[in-house]
Amino acid sequence: MPKQTRRNHSAAFKAKVALEALRGEKTVAELSAKYEIHQTLINQWKRTLTDQASAAFEKGGGQDGKENERLVDDLYKQIGRLKVENDFLAVRLKR
Structure with a gap:
């Protein structure tokens, strides 16, 4: 089995995916398939976005x-x- 390299996602990409997840137009499973990333990552990014959203207005x-x-x-x-x-x-x- 070939070794998979770790992918690094930009902050803009993470924000885009997290915002899509928050909108709720597609399920996390659908977003996972669309962007080829694990559902857990999407949930983590979504949680980070909601936790740190108040910093944008401080x-x-x-x-x-x-x-x-x-x-x-x-x-x-x-x-x-x-x-x-x-x-x-x-x-x-x-x-």
Whole structure:
């Protein structure tokens, strides 16, 4: 029996399948046959989508928002340091 390689599915694909499962227009078995993935995966993706759906509506973007805020703060600090350095060097060149 040949060894099967593990398939990696993109987040967009998982969301698409999970949304189809939530709509209920087709059964999980039908979706499983359509996309050639196991029913358990579809149920896991559906559960993940429903559990984490509230994060899409959280103020500040949840965890990603905090990380982005930290990154923006670091970038502003770096811009400030570079501006001070640039101003210092501009003054030194004028002399």
